Amino acid sequence: MASGSRPWGALLLLPLLLPAECRAGGGCMGEGGPLEPFDALYATGVEAYYSGDFSGAARCLERALRSRRLLRDVRLRCRRLCRGQVRLVAPGPGAGGDLSFFGSVLRRAGCVRRCEEPRLGAASRHRAAEEVRADFQRRVPYSYLQRAYIQLNKLEEAANAAHTFFMANPEHMEIQQDIENYKTTAGKVSLIDWEAKQHMEDYSAGVKHYDKEEYELAIDFLERALKGYYSEDEDCQLMCEGPQRFEEHEYLEYKAGLYEAIADHYMQVLACKHDCVRELATRSGRISPIENFLPLHYDYLQFAYYRVGDYVKALECAKSYILFHPDDEDVLENASYYEGLLEGTMDPDTVKPRKEAKTLLRRHKLESHLLQVAAAGLGYTYTEPVMPGVPSSISSEPEDGPRLFLAKKPMPKPDRELKEGGPLLYSDVKFVYNSQQLNGTQRVLLDNVISEEQCRELHRVASGIMLAGDGYRGKTSPHTPNERFEGATVLKALKYGYEGRVPLKSARLFYDISEKARRIVESYFMLNSTLYFSYTHLVCRTALSGQQERRNDLSHPIHADNCLLDPEANECWKEPPAYTFRDYSALLYMNADFEGGEFIFTEMDAKTVTASIKPKCGRMISFSSGGENPHGVKAVTKGQRCAVALWFTLDPLYRELERIQADEVIAMLDQEHLGPSEMNINPKDEL
Numbered sequence: 001m002a003s004g005s006r007p008w009g010a011l012l013l014l015p016l017l018l019p020a021e022c023r024a025g026g027g028c029m030g031e032g033g034p035l036e037p038f039d040a041l042y043a044t045g046v047e048a049y050y051s052g053d054f055s056g057a058a059r060c061l062e063r064a065l066r067s068r069r070l071l072r073d074v075r076l077r078c079r080r081l082c083r084g085q086v087r088l089v090a091p092g093p094g095a096g097g098d099l100s101f102f103g104s105v106l107r108r109a110g111c112v113r114r115c116e117e118p119r120l121g122a123a124s125r126h127r128a129a130e131e132v133r134a135d136f137q138r139r140v141p142y143s144y145l146q147r148a149y150i151q152l153n154k155l156e157e158a159a160n161a162a163h164t165f166f167m168a169n170p171e172h173m174e175i176q177q178d179i180e181n182y183k184t185t186a187g188k189v190s191l192i193d194w195e196a197k198q199h200m201e202d203y204s205a206g207v208k209h210y211d212k213e214e215y216e217l218a219i220d221f222l223e224r225a226l227k228g229y230y231s232e233d234e235d236c237q238l239m240c241e242g243p244q245r246f247e248e249h250e251y252l253e254y255k256a257g258l259y260e261a262i263a264d265h266y267m268q269v270l271a272c273k274h275d276c277v278r279e280l281a282t283r284s285g286r287i288s289p290i291e292n293f294l295p296l297h298y299d300y301l302q303f304a305y306y307r308v309g310d311y312v313k314a315l316e317c318a319k320s321y322i323l324f325h326p327d328d329e330d331v332l333e334n335a336s337y338y339e340g341l342l343e344g345t346m347d348p349d350t351v352k353p354r355k356e357a358k359t360l361l362r363r364h365k366l367e368s369h370l371l372q373v374a375a376a377g378l379g380y381t382y383t384e385p386v387m388p389g390v391p392s393s394i395s396s397e398p399e400d401g402p403r404l405f406l407a408k409k410p411m412p413k414p415d416r417e418l419k420e421g422g423p424l425l426y427s428d429v430k431f432v433y434n435s436q437q438l439n440g441t442q443r444v445l446l447d448n449v450i451s452e453e454q455c456r457e458l459h460r461v462a463s464g465i466m467l468a469g470d471g472y473r474g475k476t477s478p479h480t481p482n483e484r485f486e487g488a489t490v491l492k493a494l495k496y497g498y499e500g501r502v503p504l505k506s507a508r509l510f511y512d513i514s515e516k517a518r519r520i521v522e523s524y525f526m527l528n529s530t531l532y533f534s535y536t537h538l539v540c541r542t543a544l545s546g547q548q549e550r551r552n553d554l555s556h557p558i559h560a561d562n563c564l565l566d567p568e569a570n571e572c573w574k575e576p577p578a579y580t581f582r583d584y585s586a587l588l589y590m591n592a593d594f595e596g597g598e599f600i601f602t603e604m605d606a607k608t609v610t611a612s613i614k615p616k617c618g619r620m621i622s623f624s625s626g627g628e629n630p631h632g633v634k635a636v637t638k639g640q641r642c643a644v645a646l647w648f649t650l651d652p653l654y655r656e657l658e659r660i661q662a663d664e665v666i667a668m669l670d671q672e673h674l675g676p677s678e679m680n681i682n683p684k685d686e687l
Contacts, residue, residue: 034121035074038067039128042141049144054151061145065194068136071126072239078115079238082108127243139168139195139284146178155182163191168284170564180553181481195284199228203293204568206300215304222304226297230356232280240272260378267374274367277360283566286573295324298357302334311341312351319353323361418442418624419526425519432619439610440601442584442624444524447616450513455590455617457506458513462486462538462590462642464502465493482547483555483636487539490514491658494665508669510538510644511662517586517646521622525584527650533659534582534649540642541633543594548637555597556633558606561585561625561647567606572627579647581654585629586622586646589615594639602630615641 045060086108091101113123120126135141142165149158159182166175179191206221281293292299302317315338321331339348420435420442432445450458466486490511497507514536522531541555559565562582563572574580587599592615599621601611612634613621623629625647649655 034125035070035119036063036067037125037128038064038071038136039132041067042132042135045141046144049148054148058145058148058152058154061141061148065136065141071120074116074119075242076235076238078112079241081115082111083238086111137168139165142194143175146175158182160192160194164194167193168195170566197232197280197284199225199232199280200283202228203297206297210300210304213307215307218304219301219308222297222301226356229280229294229297230360233276233360236276236279237273240269240276263374263378267371267378270367270371270374274364274371277364283569286564286566286575288573288575290569290571294357294360295321298324298354299331302331302338306334306338311338312346314338315342315348315351316354319351320357323353323357420444420524422523422526425523426516429520438601440623441628442525443601443611443629444622445613446520446620446622448618449517449520449588449620450618452617454509454513457509458538458590458644459642461493461502461506461510462488462540465496465507466538466540480553480555480635482544482551482553484542484544485539486542487537489538489658490536490662491665493538494662498665504669508666511666513588514644514646517588517620517622517644518648520620521584521586521646521648524622525624529650530652531584531648531650532652532654533656534579534647534654535645535656536647536659537645538642539645540640541597541636542640543596543636543638548635551635551637554632554634555636555641558600558602558630558632560627560630563627565604565606565627565630567604570604572604572630574626579625581649581651582625582647583650584622584648585625586620586648587615588618588620588644588646590617590642590644591640592616594636594641596635596637597641598634600632600634602632604630606630606632615643 041060041064045057045064048054048057048060086104088108089100089104091098116123142161146158146161146165149155149161159179162175162178162182166179169175202221202225206218206225209215209218209221277294278289281289283290290296298317298321302314302321305311305314305317315335318331318335318338322328322335325331342348342351418441424431424446426449428448428451430447432447433443435441435443438445465488467488493502493507493510496502497504514533518531518533558567560572560578562578562580563574564578565572597615599613599615600609601623602609604627613619623631
């Protein structure tokens with residue numbers, strides 16, 4: 001939920017749960033007594049925000065975030081304390097043998113309640129609705145906070161709140177632009193992620209030092225990351241012991257017997273615990289975990305320790321990695337090499353894998369076994385997730401040393417064979433550069449796709465049909481406040497042409513050249529199946545006068561077209577809200593009489609430019625839409641830059657609806673000139 005939209009009705013009732021001083025602009029001042037429910041504080045903060053009480057909104061939202069953290073801390077402390085104080089007793093034989101076990105269960109439950117109630121109050125006060133929990137998971141409160149901080153002129157706090165929200169929502173272009181604005185207006189800003197997972201931060205820092213061959217520092221951070229990982233794993237296990245949802249049962253009609261009820265609840269808890277491995281490997285706001293996350297710690301460490309001369313630790317980490325990947329030939333060879341280095345000084349067999357790695361792997365396998373047993377014997381619905389651990393990519397060192405240098409993780413293998421160099425179909429189209437010359441994969445640059453006269457005619461059409469914000473949900477400056485964006489679709493052009501608002505021949509040109517582009521892309525990349533339109537958009541971006549001095553932003557930030565680019569993790573997550581069905585993209589340029597606006601490809605770090613292309617009439621750049629092709633547009637600092645943007649899919653289920661309607665209109669026009677009553681085009685067909 002963005003900060004510009006109203007929250008749902010249920011949230012608006014929550015302020016009634018708070019004391020009077022926390023309602024109706026009274027703020028969130030009192031901190032005595034039991035912990036206040038974070039959902040009620042959140043609702044109060046949102047209401048204060050919409051009523052214009054930005055000071056009260058900031059206080060309540062800060063308190064809501066703090067309350068949620070304290071709630072977790074209290075629950076963790078009490079569950080950990082009671083786990084140590086009250087040990088579960090194994091059931092004995094015969095009648096009544098289970099009493100000792102259930103007695104210990106009751107004592108532990110009583111211990112947890114006695115520990116929690118003084119600080120939390122009744123447990124029912126802290127059972128937030130699913131929608132509220134989802135908002136906190138997506139860090140929505142920070143979106144409200146940054147807007148409130150802006151109104152209070154707290155720019156540093158606003159920048160940090162925006163950054164915290166953005167780390168979980170990297171597709172949110174407005175927040176990204178806000179952050180760039182803070183850097184400009186507030187000077188040098190050191191951005192802080194207030195919700196950062198420390199083990200993730202340490203891991204990333206360790207990898208960066210590793211890449212710089214700073215092995216001592218890499219070891220420090222990676223060892224710290226491992227310690228933090230196992231600590232977070234224990235916390236995750238404890239948090240799974242809370243209330244569970246029984247989606248397959250209506251609670252009031254639930255008639256399960258003792259052991260069925262226990263099994264139902266325990267399977268929910270066990271599935272939650274089993275998922276901790278995935279949870280700890282997943283960055284905030286992402287769905288997919290970092291590939292091979294935990295084993296990679298040991299993979300980096302085994303080589304780092306080798307490079308600093310600690311062969312015992314190198315062997316220990318290599319053996320720890322092999323626990324997860326017993327068939328990894330590279331690391332098996334490395335372990336053998338380390339053993340050779342240690343012979344004569346100690347018995348290499350005395351070096352064992354790390355205990356915590358063995359314990360976690362053994363537990364994970366047992367959890368999986370129990371869940372599969374429940375699925376087979378009790379009708380419990382469960383699908384075993386893939387544990388985030390696959391062999392890493394290793395390249396060669398010199399022959400007298402182990403092959404250990406960790407290369408950049410390769411992009412996922414495509415689900416089709418990649419080809420290029422097919423015929424361009426049209427004699428006037430000129431080949432300029434291929435993928436190799438553009439320093440990438442599945443890229444091509446072409447000239448003369450359309451003529452100068454066609455560029456001028458298309459520009460005249462654009463002037464007559466484009467609306468500010470069209471194609472950008474009505475936002476006139478969706479990517480930067482320093483430019484105005486206008487756009488139009490093929491169907492809209494044909495509608496305007498039929499109504500006589502623009503020449504019908506010119507409107508038809510937009511349709512025809514986009515089809516020409518589609519055929520060229522399909523042929524050049526030698527696709528074995530039909531390439532369909534996913535979205536077609538004629539778009540112009542205009543530099544706004546008086547806003548171009550000292551610009552340091554982009555006209556369109558670096559992104560990929562079918563996945564969420566995560567430069568910090570060197571990943572591109574193919575998951576919603578990305579347009580995951582897009583397979584190829586193309587941009588057909590209409591003019592060159594502007595300043596700036598170069599199209600750029602980058603590495604996945606979103607910083608290292610691999611190719612830069614200056615638009616001009618008839619020039620077309622086309623490329624595959626995945627994470628192998630991050631791209632963006634440099635700032636347009638003077639004039640107007642126009643292009644036909646095209647996205648294609650190989651999946652007919654995601655064909656562009658407006659294109660299908662436009663095809664029908666063209667078919668009718670080709671048959672005969674039809675009257676208005678016979679044409680099925682009306683304003684509701686527009687985007």
